[in-house]
Amino acid sequence: MAMVVKDNNGQGFLEKIYIPEIIRGLLVTSRHFFKNLFNIKQVPTIYYPEERTEVKWGLSPRWRGRHRLTRKDDGMPRCTACMLCATACPSHCIYIEPTESADPAVEKYPAVFMIDELRCVFCGLCVEACPCDAIRMDSGIYSLTEYSRANFLYEKDVLMATERGYKD
Amino acid sequence: MSARNQEIEVKNLTINGQALQAEDGTVILEAARSIGIFIPHYCYHPKLSIAGCCRMCLVEIQGQPKLQPACRTPVEEGMIVSTDSSKAIRAQRAQLEFLLLNHPIDCPICDQAGECGLQDFYMMEFGQHKSRFAKEEKIKRPKAVAIGPHIVFDAERCILCTRCIRFCIEIAKQPEIGTKNRGNHSQITTFPGQQLDNPYSINTVDICPVGALTSKDFRFKIRPWFLYSTPSVCPGCANGCNIFICINKKHYVNLQRAQIYRLKPKENPEVNDCWLCDEGRLSYKLVNENRVLQPHIRQDGQLVLVSWERAINEIKNRVQKILTEYGPQRIGALASSKATNEANYLFKKFAHEVLETPNLDFLKGLTGYGDDFLIREDKTPNTRGAIDLEIGPGAGGIGAAEMLSPANPLKGLWIMGAEPTESYDNEQVNEALASLELLIIQTSNFTASCQWAHIILPSATFAEVDGTFINYKGRVQRVFKAMQPRPESLANEVILGRVARAMGYDWQEHTPAEIMRQIAAEIPRYHGLDYEKIGDKGIQT
Numbered sequence: 250m251a252m253v254v255k256d257n258n259g260q261g262f263l264e265k266i267y268i269p270e271i272i273r274g275l276l277v278t279s280r281h282f283f284k285n286l287f288n289i290k291q292v293p294t295i296y297y298p299e300e301r302t303e304v305k306w307g308l309s310p311r312w313r314g315r316h317r318l319t320r321k322d323d324g325m326p327r328c329t330a331c332m333l334c335a336t337a338c339p340s341h342c343i344y345i346e347p348t349e350s351a352d353p354a355v356e357k358y359p360a361v362f363m364i365d366e367l368r369c370v371f372c373g374l375c376v377e378a379c380p381c382d383a384i385r386m387d388s389g390i391y392s393l394t395e396y397s398r399a400n401f402l403y404e405k406d407v408l409m410a411t412e413r414g415y416k417d
Numbered sequence: 418m419s420a421r422n423q424e425i426e427v428k429n430l431t432i433n434g435q436a437l438q439a440e441d442g443t444v445i446l447e448a449a450r451s452i453g454i455f456i457p458h459y460c461y462h463p464k465l466s467i468a469g470c471c472r473m474c475l476v477e478i479q480g481q482p483k484l485q486p487a488c489r490t491p492v493e494e495g496m497i498v499s500t501d502s503s504k505a506i507r508a509q510r511a512q513l514e515f516l517l518l519n520h521p522i523d524c525p526i527c528d529q530a531g532e533c534g535l536q537d538f539y540m541m542e543f544g545q546h547k548s549r550f551a552k553e554e555k556i557k558r559p560k561a562v563a564i565g566p567h568i569v570f571d572a573e574r575c576i577l578c579t580r581c582i583r584f585c586i587e588i589a590k591q592p593e594i595g596t597k598n599r600g601n602h603s604q605i606t607t608f609p610g611q612q613l614d615n616p617y618s619i620n621t622v623d624i625c626p627v628g629a630l631t632s633k634d635f636r637f638k639i640r641p642w643f644l645y646s647t648p649s650v651c652p653g654c655a656n657g658c659n660i661f662i663c664i665n666k667k668h669y670v671n672l673q674r675a676q677i678y679r680l681k682p683k684e685n686p687e688v689n690d691c692w693l694c695d696e697g698r699l700s701y702k703l704v705n706e707n708r709v710l711q712p713h714i715r716q717d718g719q720l721v722l723v724s725w726e727r728a729i730n731e732i733k734n735r736v737q738k739i740l741t742e743y744g745p746q747r748i749g750a751l752a753s754s755k756a757t758n759e760a761n762y763l764f765k766k767f768a769h770e771v772l773e774t775p776n777l778d779f780l781k782g783l784t785g786y787g788d789d790f791l792i793r794e795d796k797t798p799n800t801r802g803a804i805d806l807e808i809g810p811g812a813g814g815i816g817a818a819e820m821l822s823p824a825n826p827l828k829g830l831w832i833m834g835a836e837p838t839e840s841y842d843n844e845q846v847n848e849a850l851a852s853l854e855l856l857i858i859q860t861s862n863f864t865a866s867c868q869w870a871h872i873i874l875p876s877a878t879f880a881e882v883d884g885t886f887i888n889y890k891g892r893v894q895r896v897f898k899a900m901q902p903r904p905e906s907l908a909n910e911v912i913l914g915r916v917a918r919a920m921g922y923d924w925q926e927h928t929p930a931e932i933m934r935q936i937a938a939e940i941p942r943y944h945g946l947d948y949e950k951i952g953d954k955g956i957q958t
């Protein structure tokens with residue numbers, strides 16, 4: 250079938266010569282510019298880090314922040330070291346060393362649980378994979394800053410000490 | 418062959434509409450397997466007697482009012498079997514539901530997850546029903562009970578297939594476990610005052626279709642889906658059982674180095690059927706632990722780490738010094754029945770051409786418990802190979818016993834892949850080694866004799882090289898390279914080649930396959946052998 254090329258579909262003469270359209274566009278830009286210039290309080294820009302999103306608007310509960318590990322009532326990790334998160338993780342950044350628990354009903358728990366947050370792509374697959382609701386990304390922590398790369402290996406104690414980031 | 422065919426009657430039958438022939442006495446399950454139809458089963462195991470107790474394999478046979486267990490119904494002429502009729506499928510589903518009635522929701526902590534018969538059938542194929550039994554109503558049973566030195570038992574996960582019991586009676590020949598109680602409360606238990614403790618006990622973990630029996634050694638170390646298997650031969654004794662080496666290849670957070678997590682038996686009816694002894698199964702540890710990771714040279718009584726160039730240079734100078742000052746009669750060379758044929762063959766050539774000495778022999782390694790099933794007294798995998806390659810003293814040379822006695826005439830000694838104190842008296846060996854001017858040890862692991870070594874060269878283990886072992890019956894079998902050697906260690910044959918070239922000999926670099934061809938050309942017994950012919954099942958010579 251021959252190809253039909255339609256040029257400047259639905260455009261009149263004024264559009265075709267461009268100049269009036271450019272002026273129209275500039276008028277829209279300038280209107281906003283002057284509106285904002287005289288009403289600076291209403292501008293949606295956030296002056297990070299003096300201003301914070303979570304304070305100004307609150308984070309969405311679906312938003313994926315830094316991981317945390319949930320705890321059981323007795324303070325032990327909920328995690329059973331099943332390694333499903335490590336299996337699901339596309340960036341292979343979860344490292345778990347399971348060990349035998351003294352309680353045969355618990356049987357297995359992680360001796361080491363480590364996430365390399367630098368390799369993490371914050372996809373949330375680990376949270377979805379977890380059968381025990383042991384790993385969550387609801388800490389609300391989005392700013393990860395450290396002085397060395399090694400510090401980005403977050404270990405079990407840090408992950409477990411983190412609390413849920415928002416109140417609903 | 419044709420005479421045999423006449424004796425054994427062949428039956429014609431149809432399974433799921435596919436016509437096939439099977440020898441008289443074959444059970445339906447095996448006949449179906451031969452044409453690629455899988456019938457789910459738990460208690461049936463091809464190497465054990467038939468129990469017919471799990472009822473997972475029920476199939477419909479035309480003309481019979483009730484479903485029949487495929488694992489114990491022999492084929493008959495004109496039989497019409499269907500494994501996928503609605504009746505059979507309903508039975509499979511109902512049976513799985515029964516088996517799972519009291520089953521705990523344990524998969525996250527269960528070591529079997531990933532290679533579990535229940536998971537396979539329930540989630541993937543035949544079950545897929547919703548549980549109608551509340552979690553709280555399930556019967557509670559003992560969990561994580563150590564029932565033997567190597568085995569942990571979980572009574573809740575057991576489906577009472579009795580494979581483990583039959584294994585202990587029929588294969589290990591040590592009945593140590595049985596069932597107690599009845600009905601819902603039946604449970605596997607060890608006999609009073611006994612443990613599941615026989616030389617073959619970890620096989621029960623392999624044949625247990627669920628996570629009821631787990632291996633203490635492997636438990637929780639890693640998930641099986643992270644493991645990759647390479648066929649090989651067990652280095653534990655002269656029987657040469659066929660194995661799979663399971664290593665991890667996925668390194669998360671870059672923290673995990675490739676290492677062996679377990680050995681699994683590989684089926685070979687000529688050698689080990691599908692079994693492995695516990696000792697051999699745990700023999701992989703030498704690959705992971707206590708490795709020599711870099712060349713060492715003794716300076717002022719201390720072993721210091723050096724580069725390969727430095728070590729080889731040192732060897733060249735010191736060996737040449739001994740050869741010129743004392744002559745080749747004063748240097749000795751010891752190969753090992755733990756090394757591959759390829760390494761031993763090259764070592765022999767090395768001793769003759771480079772060290773120019775007739776003082777050549779091999780060390781036999783440890784001996785210990787043996788039985789009439791798999792385990793041999795000779796605890797090294799390749800004694801037969803070393804004998805067949807005629808690793809021994811040449812004209813006017815001395816053997817291992819003499820080399821390692823305090824009265825030896827030696828000034829220098831080169832040991833490859835062996836530990837002398839394993840086969841000879843400790844004190845005598847120490848005295849002999851202490852008096853040497855030059856002791857070169859080529860080894861993968863630090864051993865007792867390293868304390869006397871002047872130069873230690875790191876070599877690769879059996880899991881890190883290609884090569885062949887010859888078992889006590891003369892069966893040539895291949896070991897395959899399952900992983901890269903540790904960064905600074907090299908295969909024995911590569912080390913020998915490098916030293917020979919450094920000392921001015923025109924040695925080509927040969928792959929193990931090429932060395933095997935040289936061996937085959939030289940030793941009449943192995944005429945015409947090469948890696949292709951040996952394959953992964955081995956060849957009897």
Ligand code: SF4
Pocket residue numbers: 334337338339340341342343364368369370371372373374375376
């Ligand atoms: S969020 Fe994604 S990348 Fe990060 S740890 Fe979880 S699975 Fe891995």
Ligand code: SF4
Pocket residue numbers: 327328329330331332333334335345375378379380381382383384525
């Ligand atoms: S998936 Fe959940 S329970 Fe399993 S190892 Fe990860 S965090 Fe732990």
Ligand code: SF4
Pocket residue numbers: 520521522523524525527528529530531533534535536574627628629
């Ligand atoms: S035996 Fe199988 S189904 Fe049962 S808990 Fe273990 S892995 Fe899950």
Ligand code: SF4
Pocket residue numbers: 574575576577578579580581582605624625626627629630
């Ligand atoms: S422990 Fe395993 S092999 Fe033994 S009866 Fe139970 S399920 Fe079968």
Ligand code: FES
Pocket residue numbers: 457458459460461468469470471472473474475486487488489
């Ligand atoms: S496999 Fe046939 S009854 Fe268990």
